[in-house]
Amino acid sequence: MPRAKLSEVTRTLAAVCAGREAADLVISGGRLVNVFTREVLDGLEIAVKDGRIALVGDASHTRGPETELIDADGAYLVPGLVDTHLHVESAMVTVTRFAEAVLPRGTTTAVIDNHEIANVFGLDGIRWMLDEGRDLPLKVFLAVPSCVPALPGFEDAGAVLGPDEIRTALRWPGVVGLGEMMNMPGVLEGDVGVHAEIAATLEAGKPVTGHWSLAGVRDARLQAYAAAGIDSDHESTTREDAIAKLRAGIWVQFREGSTFRDVTALAPVLTEDGVDPGHCLLVTDDVHPETLVEDGHLDRAVRAAVEAGVDPLVAIQMATLNPSEYFGLRHEVGSLAPGRLADVLFVEDLRAFRPHRVLADGLPVPERLTGPAYPERAYRSVCLARTLTREDLRIQARGPIARVRAIGLASDTVTTEHLVVEAPVEDGAVPASVALDLIKAASIERHGGPGTLGLGFVKGLGLRRGAVASTVAHDNHNLNVAGVKDDDMLFAVEQLERSGGGMIAVADGDVLALVELPIAGLIADRPVADLARACRDLEQAYRALGSTVAAPYMIFSFLSLAVIPALRLTNRGLVDGIEFALVPPVAG
């Protein structure tokens, strides 16, 4: 049943308040967390009708013979959590499966920026997820991806989104803003297309969300970014950066993702600097399957804030009221008040913050959810132009020794190093070298486009045999492969293409591990726990091949991320991410 709009039920809710109609549900015996006044209030009941809260107070006159009664038994009643910035694709599942995983954790509203599927399927992919989210107990809103492709001219993604596409998407119900504006140079330099996207969003009266990853840059450049109408950001890692943004009118999203966990570092903004917390939010950005299964979602961010000394009531505001206000959703979510959707968390202890019962739209969240099937086309996203041969992987050079560029990878960082390494030449080409920890990599266009591939070397992944490949390849999501032996690389590509996409590790003609992500080569319609297991197996396979870096398949998935320094590999070749130039694999 589709969710009732407030405008459709105001008369019904008033009738319940007046006792003319019975409530569907009355919750008694809870300690209500009022996020407006920042109080805990005892002795209040919540009456629910048509999925919305009719009243908070004495609900005795709203009980009818059919009214369900819930005794909260002294638990705190907290509004469902609202996450204003996340990529569903990081959980490697469909929106439905994502909802299934996060609802029991207390996340009842998600503003997704489905940048990843947008790079594969453009507006169609964006729309599939939006439609999928329409009737879930999770309230799914969308910030339409602003940067597809991430670095025009240096990569071929599956789609190009410009101002026209943005304008189209902004008209779709549920689209509440523009997704993270990563093109900081475009904003600062006055790029016409970038500013046209922003203008379209402002004209639609919706927020333009940000991504200001220039750590420590708090000067006129930050002011320009804010002057362009961008008014949120989740990339602060220091309190100084966070405060500078708050002062400029930017709502600061304290991020607690799987890899990037900034809440502890940012908490002093509230606990020491004591600024008004009204524009501080908690977000997850990227949470991977294992984190979801083992630790939770936005509830985890609330816990992190409390552990860092933030008043639990403020931490809850940062995950409920403040997010709802940022996106203009105050009538819908973010508070336990008349008219709002009845998303209610039952929590024994506000500091431990482990929701033990979750209602969405006044109903218990189901253990399993089923969504609409993705179209056939979504499963056919790995479209290589042709079958590759060993010849395609040759990096030619004159010997006996060549100076080759290598992408330096390391644990726990997305940035890479731009290395130049002396390597032996064999038969007019430079092969991978275990001795030098130099493995070969290829980035192969897989969206049915030009069919080109780029070649280069990688150092630091630590493979000593076999090959790995992935269609999760931020942000263009081409098919990336790296390995010690060309035959293993070709085998990995072939196997991954056959499976419809995902992440794979092979050696000597055997598949050691395969995370199947057949939808767009990015996600699967399977329980998140399955993905968590598959990812653990994949990590083991990386280990078996010799890799010692932390989260090796994640690190590998960033190989193409040319918007981040220093050296990257896309289907057009090696990209110098500082000079923004294509550079050859052999430095000469």
Place this chain on the structure above:
Amino acid sequence: MPRAKLSEVTRTLAAVCAGREAADLVISGGRLVNVFTREVLDGLEIAVKDGRIALVGDASHTRGPETELIDADGAYLVPGLVDTHLHVESAMVTVTRFAEAVLPRGTTTAVIDNHEIANVFGLDGIRWMLDEGRDLPLKVFLAVPSCVPALPGFEDAGAVLGPDEIRTALRWPGVVGLGEMMNMPGVLEGDVGVHAEIAATLEAGKPVTGHWSLAGVRDARLQAYAAAGIDSDHESTTREDAIAKLRAGIWVQFREGSTFRDVTALAPVLTEDGVDPGHCLLVTDDVHPETLVEDGHLDRAVRAAVEAGVDPLVAIQMATLNPSEYFGLRHEVGSLAPGRLADVLFVEDLRAFRPHRVLADGLPVPERLTGPAYPERAYRSVCLARTLTREDLRIQARGPIARVRAIGLASDTVTTEHLVVEAPVEDGAVPASVALDLIKAASIERHGGPGTLGLGFVKGLGLRRGAVASTVAHDNHNLNVAGVKDDDMLFAVEQLERSGGGMIAVADGDVLALVELPIAGLIADRPVADLARACRDLEQAYRALGSTVAAPYMIFSFLSLAVIPALRLTNRGLVDGIEFALVPPVAG
């Protein structure tokens, strides 16, 4: 020059930040009040371009040969004040003249609810004011009046607005919400038309503003009001009512008007209960010409809050940031931050709070403003069906003594008493009686409608001779007249009709005082100071006629206000404002 939309100038602002273009204006040497973080920050400059703030910080690189420089000389720099609920008509002037009066006081944004002119000219009147406000230095937004007429079935105003008219107005640029929903019974009882107006507003994504004047009522009725989507209110007079509303998700507007001054009573919500001030606002509602001239506007509310113990920075948030967020205007007004309109107040002392310099759109506010002329029709609003005679004013009764109803008026209250008085009958009718302080009153339809009039008696106004009349007659704004002698009453009506409307006092064929309000019979295109003088003269005339009540012409202007208890006079007759029934002047 029309104001630039942010979406039109993001590239220009970015160019100023980067030093590619020069600023129009740089303000240095001020102490900046940052309303996001609630801090005072020294050493920052403000660079302005095209009326908007390009950057806050070091603006040295934005200075060009044409750049104007202002040295704030240590003054605090405060964002222009934003008033979210006011009736321009209370100032008795056009929007232009209102702007002229309030801008020097620091009010740079006004959300007007022009309920009064709407009762005379319907959508046309609403539109005239909206259009008039379009290019003023004052930012004029509009909450479209929701209750025209205020009490359908008991009065004839000049217009009837229903859901269709509301929907039309909601599409006009600058219309940001629905005006105060005074029809509380309609909301609670599920009136279809009332809820259709609310639904139209919610569908448009705009706030529904409230008017909850049931003091002390904080039970399920208040919850129903909030559940209907109404989320602001300016009628709280006690902290208990204010907190109950805040808890229900209603933004509480602390009112500091000319007559109703609630800030002192409500301040303990912040100073003692210590709730989150984010949803607390300051508003003026009704400010009369004398107050404007002598004491100010929203600046006066800030002073009242500070005097009541509210932290000055919180008081400023309540008049800047919080209002802008309530109406979704955060990119436009309410803060000194990149992208926002450069409305800047210079204030020596945050506690005394007397802006000594005001910039609107980065420019000094002119001493005199000229707006577009109102159409001819606006000046022909007093349309009586026919010339009245003494016969029309006869209140027939059988003698020698009749029991007549009288509207009991008193100082400093809008409510009236429903009195029954024994009065002598002469020639088959009851005349006014100075001895009994019983004066006769008539409410005459003046909008070119049915041309009916209602008759009754008034006690407490204290006239001992002459007559008074007014086309300011909340909320239907018919022509009301009251007097001791029928001839004076007829003369007052005739003079007021001839002048095009306003307020008048006469005696024995002489006009003692006349406040000419020729536009809609409500406002004039004259400086507010003129109106203040005219009103003082009118009050003196009331005194000369014997009236001793405070603000007698204001009290008289509420004679028809049938939504407020207990007895009122409209063109349909006496209205029992508790039972909601028409009652005869002679009680029988």
